[in-house]
Amino acid sequence: MNKDDILTQLEDIVGKDFATNRSEDLYIYSQDPGASLPRKVDFVVMPSSTEEVQKIVRIANQERIPIVSMGGGLTLSGLIIPVKGGIILDMKRMNRIIEINQFSQYALIEAGVTTGQILSHLNENYPHLQPPIPDAPPSATVAGNTLIHGSGYLSQRYGGHGSMINGLEVVLANGEVCKLGSCALSDYWFDRGPIPDFIGLFTSAFGTMGVITKLSVQLFPKPKMRDIIFGLLNDPKDIPDLLLKITATGYAEDILLGMQDKPEWMKGYVFVMTYITGDSEEDIDRQSKVLKRIYRKTNARFMNAPEKMKNLYLDKPIFAAGAADFRKGGGFEYVGAFMPLEKIPDAYEKGAEVARKYGISPTLGSRLIGGVHTIVMFFSYSFNRANALDMENARSALHETNQLALDLGGIPWKAELEGQKLILNQIDPSYTKLMKTIRTALDPNGIMNPGNWEVD
Numbered sequence: 001m002n003k004d005d006i007l008t009q010l011e012d013i014v015g016k017d018f019a020t021n022r023s024e025d026l027y028i029y030s031q032d033p034g035a036s037l038p039r040k041v042d043f044v045v046m047p048s049s050t051e052e053v054q055k056i057v058r059i060a061n062q063e064r065i066p067i068v069s070m071g072g073g074l075t076l077s078g079l080i081i082p083v084k085g086g087i088i089l090d091m092k093r094m095n096r097i098i099e100i101n102q103f104s105q106y107a108l109i110e111a112g113v114t115t116g117q118i119l120s121h122l123n124e125n126y127p128h129l130q131p132p133i134p135d136a137p138p139s140a141t142v143a144g145n146t147l148i149h150g151s152g153y154l155s156q157r158y159g160g161h162g163s164m165i166n167g168l169e170v171v172l173a174n175g176e177v178c179k180l181g182s183c184a185l186s187d188y189w190f191d192r193g194p195i196p197d198f199i200g201l202f203t204s205a206f207g208t209m210g211v212i213t214k215l216s217v218q219l220f221p222k223p224k225m226r227d228i229i230f231g232l233l234n235d236p237k238d239i240p241d242l243l244l245k246i247t248a249t250g251y252a253e254d255i256l257l258g259m260q261d262k263p264e265w266m267k268g269y270v271f272v273m274t275y276i277t278g279d280s281e282e283d284i285d286r287q288s289k290v291l292k293r294i295y296r297k298t299n300a301r302f303m304n305a306p307e308k309m310k311n312l313y314l315d316k317p318i319f320a321a322g323a324a325d326f327r328k329g330g331g332f333e334y335v336g337a338f339m340p341l342e343k344i345p346d347a348y349e350k351g352a353e354v355a356r357k358y359g360i361s362p363t364l365g366s367r368l369i370g371g372v373h374t375i376v377m378f379f380s381y382s383f384n385r386a387n388a389l390d391m392e393n394a395r396s397a398l399h400e401t402n403q404l405a406l407d408l409g410g411i412p413w414k415a416e417l418e419g420q421k422l423i424l425n426q427i428d429p430s431y432t433k434l435m436k437t438i439r440t441a442l443d444p445n446g447i448m449n450p451g452n453w454e455v456d
């Protein structure tokens, strides 16, 4: 089939307004806000139902056209820019909130529902419940974020967002629909179920295993009050000890750390923010006293933060746009890496060295996920998009940081193509063999986001 015939078929499925191959429409989809170079896109299609996704996938499979599923397109690491051209399946129209279950506490939603949408829906209709959301802009989707194992303000207490998926509805490369989790045999999407768990095949897979059309994500009770205990550490070497002591209290809902050279007063310090929750002022006071004592005993100074600063960080999602655009050039990307706690001091020290080497002001951060079992480390690089050298420096720094994370025993998160290659080079060969077997069985024509997690 030629390109015009394919477009006509796609238009027949979704309507003329929701399928395009016009260059002015494709332009914005050929790039993302990160440091990746633009790549070619052939079509953009916006389905409104699972049935439409099935029909699109069947055409793509028959014609061997790559399909890249896209939520908000905000991962920054180029994951939604096609590697081999093809169709971008923009899921924004599939934005129905199907059910909020208040008893088993989950939301059953379509894959295009954004984090801002679920947050405002719950605030308005179920103010006692809160969703797991990242500190990303509110146009990020719940599906995109959970599927890449994102994290946010509930992650210290309840774990990473990928582990909060109860169930998925998936369209496979052959166009068949498959339900995973308790929903495969029950009307309730309440759990992954004591059955073989295939949901993990679709997380951190970057759309290479199928298209997710619906998902159930866990919700959590909203506390009456929330506060932050700020602290400053002189030496990153004290981080593991401090975090072990804080987490042992069981008080922290979220723990965020940061180290940056700008503004000047922050230079040389590790900034610590422990979020606590409670039912009353007394409750908050009691926890805050315990945490201040812990800070003191671990060489951390308690910092009485101004109300304005506190409110900025209490707002969810945190308004991070300013922090992401230090260079005022509209470019921002970071290596996120899942790290073992004991390697965090090295990650801060060596991460700052990489940034300085490329003329970038070090901006490092981390967040604990589920106790101290994982800590996600952010090595951020902001750059001016209009300056080619600035972008090249950011790309080099990102690449070197991926290797640094691996050398320290960590694993780059939502890795861009170069990072994926580093991971695949180092991973146990039996892992890649299994991946290839599964992918070939599910997608023999290789249409699902080919080029990502590419195994020969």
Ligand SMILES: Cc1cc2nc3c(=O)[nH]c(=O)nc-3n(C[C@H](O)[C@H](O)[C@H](O)COP(=O)(O)OP(=O)(O)OC[C@H]3O[C@@H](n4cnc5c(N)ncnc54)[C@H](O)[C@@H]3O)c2cc1C
Residues within 6 Å of the ligand: 068, 069, 070, 071, 072, 073, 074, 075, 076, 079, 080, 091, 111, 134, 135, 136, 137, 139, 140, 141, 142, 143, 144, 145, 146, 147, 148, 149, 150, 151, 152, 205, 206, 207, 210, 211, 212, 213, 320, 321, 324, 449
């Ligand atoms: C300023 C800023 C702050 C951020 N802070 C955080 C943070 O605190 N925590 C955090 O976790 N992240 C953060 N991020 C990273 C990122 O924006 C989020 O994780 C975001 O939620 C990703 O969602 P998305 O809808 O943009 O996903 P997309 O980029 O659209 O997609 C992500 C991946 O999932 C795949 N995918 C998407 N939808 C589907 C589908 N329906 N079926 C199959 N595959 C699919 C895509 O192909 C891609 O590989 C931040 C980003 C920015 C710009």
